[in-house]
Amino acid sequence: MAERVRISDVARAAGVHSGTVSRALNPATAHLVNATTAKKVRKAAKDLGYIPDVLARGLRTNRSMTVGVLVPDLTNPIFPPLVRGVQAVLEQHGYTALVANTDGSADTERKVFETLIGRRVDGFVVATGLADPFIAEEAAKRGVPIVLANRGSTSLSLPEVVGNDGQGIVAAIDHLVELGHTDVLYLSGPESFITSVVRTEAFSRRAAQVDGLRTEIVYADALSVTAGEAFMEQVLGRDPRPTAVVAGNDLLALGVYRALHAHGLRCPEDVSVIGFNDMPFAEDFAPPLTTVRAPHQAMGLEAARLLVEAIGADGPQPAVSLSLPVSLVVRESTAPPPRKR
Amino acid sequence: MAERVRISDVARAAGVHSGTVSRALNPATAHLVNATTAKKVRKAAKDLGYIPDVLARGLRTNRSMTVGVLVPDLTNPIFPPLVRGVQAVLEQHGYTALVANTDGSADTERKVFETLIGRRVDGFVVATGLADPFIAEEAAKRGVPIVLANRGSTSLSLPEVVGNDGQGIVAAIDHLVELGHTDVLYLSGPESFITSVVRTEAFSRRAAQVDGLRTEIVYADALSVTAGEAFMEQVLGRDPRPTAVVAGNDLLALGVYRALHAHGLRCPEDVSVIGFNDMPFAEDFAPPLTTVRAPHQAMGLEAARLLVEAIGADGPQPAVSLSLPVSLVVRESTAPPPRKR
DNA sequence: TTGAAAGCGCTAACAC
DNA sequence: GTGTTAGCGCTTTCAA
Numbered sequence: 001m002a003e004r005v006r007i008s009d010v011a012r013a014a015g016v017h018s019g020t021v022s023r024a025l026n027p028a029t030a031h032l033v034n035a036t037t038a039k040k041v042r043k044a045a046k047d048l049g050y051i052p053d054v055l056a057r058g059l060r061t062n063r064s065m066t067v068g069v070l071v072p073d074l075t076n077p078i079f080p081p082l083v084r085g086v087q088a089v090l091e092q093h094g095y096t097a098l099v100a101n102t103d104g105s106a107d108t109e110r111k112v113f114e115t116l117i118g119r120r121v122d123g124f125v126v127a128t129g130l131a132d133p134f135i136a137e138e139a140a141k142r143g144v145p146i147v148l149a150n151r152g153s154t155s156l157s158l159p160e161v162v163g164n165d166g167q168g169i170v171a172a173i174d175h176l177v178e179l180g181h182t183d184v185l186y187l188s189g190p191e192s193f194i195t196s197v198v199r200t201e202a203f204s205r206r207a208a209q210v211d212g213l214r215t216e217i218v219y220a221d222a223l224s225v226t227a228g229e230a231f232m233e234q235v236l237g238r239d240p241r242p243t244a245v246v247a248g249n250d251l252l253a254l255g256v257y258r259a260l261h262a263h264g265l266r267c268p269e270d271v272s273v274i275g276f277n278d279m280p281f282a283e284d285f286a287p288p289l290t291t292v293r294a295p296h297q298a299m300g301l302e303a304a305r306l307l308v309e310a311i312g313a314d315g316p317q318p319a320v321s322l323s324l325p326v327s328l329v330v331r332e333s334t335a336p337p338p339r340k341r
Numbered sequence: 342m343a344e345r346v347r348i349s350d351v352a353r354a355a356g357v358h359s360g361t362v363s364r365a366l367n368p369a370t371a372h373l374v375n376a377t378t379a380k381k382v383r384k385a386a387k388d389l390g391y392i393p394d395v396l397a398r399g400l401r402t403n404r405s406m407t408v409g410v411l412v413p414d415l416t417n418p419i420f421p422p423l424v425r426g427v428q429a430v431l432e433q434h435g436y437t438a439l440v441a442n443t444d445g446s447a448d449t450e451r452k453v454f455e456t457l458i459g460r461r462v463d464g465f466v467v468a469t470g471l472a473d474p475f476i477a478e479e480a481a482k483r484g485v486p487i488v489l490a491n492r493g494s495t496s497l498s499l500p501e502v503v504g505n506d507g508q509g510i511v512a513a514i515d516h517l518v519e520l521g522h523t524d525v526l527y528l529s530g531p532e533s534f535i536t537s538v539v540r541t542e543a544f545s546r547r548a549a550q551v552d553g554l555r556t557e558i559v560y561a562d563a564l565s566v567t568a569g570e571a572f573m574e575q576v577l578g579r580d581p582r583p584t585a586v587v588a589g590n591d592l593l594a595l596g597v598y599r600a601l602h603a604h605g606l607r608c609p610e611d612v613s614v615i616g617f618n619d620m621p622f623a624e625d626f627a628p629p630l631t632t633v634r635a636p637h638q639a640m641g642l643e644a645a646r647l648l649v650e651a652i653g654a655d656g657p658q659p660a661v662s663l664s665l666p667v668s669l670v671v672r673e674s675t676a677p678p679p680r681k682r
Numbered sequence: 683t684t685g686a687a688a689g690c691g692c693t694a695a696c697a698c
Numbered sequence: 699g700t701g702t703t704a705g706c707g708c709t710t711t712c713a714a
Binding site for chain 2: 004051052053054055056058059064073074075077079080081083084087096097098099100101114115117118119120142254257280281284285286287288
């Protein structure tokens with residue numbers, strides 16, 4: 001088993017000092033070294049298979065070239081695209097992502113945050129729903145920049161990249177109203193998630209602007225299929241029941257599907273359903289889900305871009321807010337309401 | 342913006358030397374230090390909010406406490422559960438995962454591998470389908486252990502954690518035969534993926550054991566929905582056409598759904614379909630997909646366990662092979678074949 | 683049981 | 699344009 005090749009090995013092979021090797025191999029300082037020497041160094045490095053030790057470099061430069069990425073749960077299908085967006089930009093700049101799941105727990109979020117601080121991450125992309133001021137304060141104290149992704153914050157003054165959820169909700173309501181619906185239920189996620197609050201408020205606001213629209217808001221206790229199913233159950237026994245439901249995300253919408261199925265109701269003939277996110281494979285559900293498409297990959301890209309910029313600037317970050325457009329994708333889960341009984 | 346708290350700060354606060362702090366805080370060496378001193382040190386560390394610098398420690402101990410995790414694509418829904426399995430075990434042992442996508446490219450795989458070597462990862466979990474001997478050799482040369490997950494290898498002698506794919510394919514065929522099917526198509530993934538080869542061979546072997554079963558094997562050029570759709574198209578125009586198709590994974594099966602739909606054929610009335618993996622939300626497709634469930638999270642857990650062990654042992658790794666049971670999940674995409682025309 | 687000091691691999695300030 | 703040297707924060711050997 002061969003030893004790791006160090007910078008000193010390259011120096012010896014090239015017949016120069018290790019400092020020169022360092023300069024020659026770093027694009028930012030390469031101009032300081034003689035062209036022929038540089039070539040010699042690069043050749044020696046290549047021949048020996050030298051790969052710089054990023055950790056040792058980081059210790060010296062006070063940059064780990066890593067970024068912490070906090071998501072609630074990687075198995076929630078909206079996050080992998082976001083993470084890949086983040087990774088794509090980070091990679092271009094030599095950074096590596098440390099992806100951590102918080103599972104919606106503030107405790108876990110703090111623990112994970114500390115672990116990442118211990119690894120000297122240069123910044124954070126935070127895509128978790130909780131608005132924990134703790135980590136924002138701690139990060140600020142340490143001068144580690146944070147960018148929020150797929151969620152804003154009312155209490156925290158941080159840069160954020162979000163979808164224009166309000167616009168999406170308006171499109172959803174308008175679509176239902178055009179189809180002739182007059183009784184619309186909004187199945188919200190828990191109020192502890194900032195995204196739920198934003199979307200629910202948008203729903204209330206728009207609903208109030210439409211004449212003759214009766215609405216109700218129900219809060220599920222999680223953004224999951226089972227929670228959606230359980231909370232939809234409460235509504236379905238009633239008479240009259242809503243002819244359409246807008247769900248706070250696609251998982252909840254899927255729960256609505258299941259509850260409808262359990263009650264022998266058809267979608268969209270009996271009840272129309274609209275989701276939020278356009279998660280992967282939403283078009284393959286039964287029926288294909290009408291939903292608001294949010295650009296998760298783009299959010300990741302933009303968030304990473306802002307973060308890299310903030311790391312480079314290393315002053316206090318301006319709290320810029322980027323709002324990306326969303327669009328209603330009409331598929332087969334929405335139709336005109338059934339005739340009055 | 343407060344400075345980072347270093348070990349020397351704790352030492353000063355506790356009135357001891359930094360070496361003592363190091364010993365007191367490390368569980369493995371804590372017994373070397375006086376109990377009262379240790380308590381004093383722990384108190385000072387806590388009061389100051391000391392978080393050890395894992396990078397600096399790693400430089401000294403020659404352990405980065407990171408592990409590279411190679412997946413083809415995080416947005417393929419079978420990988421997030423695997424990654425979370427890996428993370429769960431790593432976390433228990435103080436390791437952090439560096440997750441990288443290879444996008445099915447050997448070039449990318451090598452590049453990513455080098456990046457991770459530059460970050461001094463202590464080991465690799467490799468869940469990509471390609472069997473690139475390059476990285477196995479390079480890793481061995483450097484004494485960095487590798488564990489394969491969700492895929493074996495014929496050419497590489499490495500520890501691996503796989504699903505019992507053969508068993509799953511047998512169950513799929515037997516299920517179709519029981520339903521009365523006599524013409525079964527196997528829609529395989531590309532032969533460049535080791536998993537495709539394993540499953541296709543299992544299909545051939547079992548098919549040969551069943552009297553009166555006519556089978557055919559078609560190779561798609563990617564493990565994707567669009568590839569599945571395209572290659573299914575080739576088959577559907579024919580007469581007679583198969584009454585059932587087994588797909589190399591769920592994405593291909595979804596492509597089959599789409600092709601059937603485009604030809605005005607119903608599943609399962611006209612054609613039965615079986616997938617492989619039981620990816621998240623397979624039960625929500627139209628129709629709910631009958632598929633072979635592979636335990637991806639468990640694979641991640643076991644692979645990480647083997648890897649942590651191998652890192653600790655730091656000798657040459659024994660190439661243990663763990664084969665986890667799979668099971669056929671019968672849902673609504675399979676039924677008896679249509680009556681003879 | 684604790685302190686002193688060296689050194690992990692690298693970069694950057696300084697000297698020549 | 700290149701060599702020398704100090705030091706990033708930590709662990710660990712050696713001495714006391």
